[in-house]
């Protein structure tokens with residue numbers, strides 16, 4: 064089924080997604096730079112101290128979790144932009160009905176309508192963003 068978006072809604076969502084993608088890519092970039100600096104400083108300040116070694120590892124783990132979330136979102140946005148190009152955007156992956164603009168305005172990377180997303184999360188036992 065085809066989506067029900069008007070041309071301006073379509074354009075608006077596309078530019079929102081692009082802007083978010085650019086902003087997020089910059090955040091990830093800064094994040095990677097910053098975590099490198101912090102790690103280097105920790106090592107330089109307290110080289111050889113075993114206890115601080117674990118602090119450094121903890122910091123690396125925290126960064127990884129955060130950066131991996133950011134990468135997940137980048138991938139989601141990329142997938143949404145691909146659906147836009149292939150005219151499958153704004154149509155529910157599960158039931159093939161159009162996803163309303165209100166939902167997309169709040170969550171432009173939505174793959175499913177609210178009903179199917181809830182069913183999907185129940186089936187997979189996860190609480191993802193809607």
Ligand SMILES: [Zn+2]
Pocket residue numbers: 155156157158159160175176177178179180
């Ligand atoms: Zn659906």
